[in-house]
Amino acid sequence: MNSTKRVTVKDLARLCGVSTGTIDRALNNRGRIDPETKAKILETADRCGFVKNQYARALSSGRPNLIGVVILNLKNEYFPAVLTGIDAEAHKRGYSTLFSASGYSADEERDCIRRMLSMNVAGIIVCSVQNDVSYYEQIRDAGTPVVAVSNLLGEQIPYVGIDDRSAMRDAAAHILSRGYEKIYYVAPVLSKKGQNIAAQALRYEGFLTAMEQSGVEYEVIDTNDKLQSLTIPSNKRCALLCSSDVYTQRCIAKYRGCDNVGLMGFDNVESLRVLFPDLTTVAYDMGLIGEEAVSLLLDGGGSDKIVPYRIIEGKTI
Amino acid sequence: MNSTKRVTVKDLARLCGVSTGTIDRALNNRGRIDPETKAKILETADRCGFVKNQYARALSSGRPNLIGVVILNLKNEYFPAVLTGIDAEAHKRGYSTLFSASGYSADEERDCIRRMLSMNVAGIIVCSVQNDVSYYEQIRDAGTPVVAVSNLLGEQIPYVGIDDRSAMRDAAAHILSRGYEKIYYVAPVLSKKGQNIAAQALRYEGFLTAMEQSGVEYEVIDTNDKLQSLTIPSNKRCALLCSSDVYTQRCIAKYRGCDNVGLMGFDNVESLRVLFPDLTTVAYDMGLIGEEAVSLLLDGGGSDKIVPYRIIEGKTI
């Protein structure tokens, strides 16, 4: 009873006494077909538990039904959220999601991409660690559309995400508007060299813009060591501004220790939403980023898609 | 320059002046082949950016290289962790991961399964919402191996996960050993009818076993409303025991409010690990569950694979 051979269109053709061409017309409501034969075919297909072999379909028609997704890591809650959106939208459009995590390794990333290409994906959604934009331009030029999420990939590859620069500018401005005297900008990732940290770089720019205009004191925590050893003076009103909720999570402890310290997150990830509903933060719809990425990939129309964000005025600033 | 036709084995054959058979031997180190021709073929394949069409490969050879994964939801941090393990192990073995979330809908789940079957997956890893075990037995009997993760799916479908019953028994015992006078068992999911809540049912059994032996007072919070309106008396030492960290996260607020209340988690998810390193909890390797699921799926050997857990003695009990 094991490994029973699967029912094929040929089997159906034999069973119904028609040709495979007719089967195809029935199954895909294509062209002219007698309603009766069609009904009969659909009925027997159903009865036999026929499942179309997508490999064969894709091979024969040249139209793939797979979307490739390469992200950095599922530990960062941002990505599961985006992936949820991707999966939902892909499913809605009849596509399946081929997924892989690069684990922040450029080699691994290329490996993932290679595997996806060899699966003839309709397109690739990627949050890239690497800076080598030409790599992706080649892929796109070879016929596989590419969309970058959360990390810009040059001008040529369409991007879906928020306006990182102005989001962080607004975040800093919000803190400043509350009269804080010193801001610690927490972004250990800034010290990572040779990686694509486009989003983080933009956020940093936005931060600097806001600070320069204000003249208020600030300090950049750009390594993990600095974050570890950070002690916040108690003689002035200080605020921690995190460049991603991954860091917000690590800062909570420090925040709790001291009175009179402000804390602002960035991303508004699920766990913080549940655990610290009072957190002042920058929020946006991560699922939407995933959905838009799929739309952009499949509908084409090359331009970027910027998703809105908003400042949530909690009680920690 | 767009949509350049892809290089095929036939192209390579022409380019190298050999037959497709030889190309195949070179590319897959199969059978006898002249080292020189092989080198030449590999070189030109590389130069032309040849990527093998896996559709064709799978169709022709009958050996798929895709693993289907259907989970409930990526919001629950448990699943990203498991998925990470699955992806890593699948990748290591040369498989790609086809992913989808059912969103706790049995219909959606079947839809996902259907799509995976039509992609000829080598097997399916599923955390099922539905109780209909025969559905999966049919799939397995039709030749596609199925492995259940985290939620048992009858006796016939191999399972990978922890021993939920004894894990929860131990958790309760740990609380009791610290002299608490009343335990609130927080498991709102228990009121969900018609869904597969096998893991939760087993945990509940384990809990009851421990409590019955002890004679200590307890109360089961089996709906969200009860959790919402829960107020913990201050006249005795009470502890909250959560049946999953999804609930632990929701209980943190209540825990913080009251002195003298204990709290125990279950799962040890990333966000709590970072935010509440002091949490007393039940820990196990979720990534390992994913890896083992892949191994079981691909290596066969039908029996369940039970992953170890341990009690982390934090400061909240």
Next chain:
DNA sequence: CTGTTAGCGCTTTCAC
């Protein structure tokens, strides 16, 4: 060691 050939299961002309 290498070439030839016949498929895998489906789609897609092109006739009838």
Next chain:
DNA sequence: GTGAAAGCGCTAACAG
């Protein structure tokens, strides 16, 4: 309206 036949790109069995 339907059938026949030629592929999609690769693998595998069989000659040579």
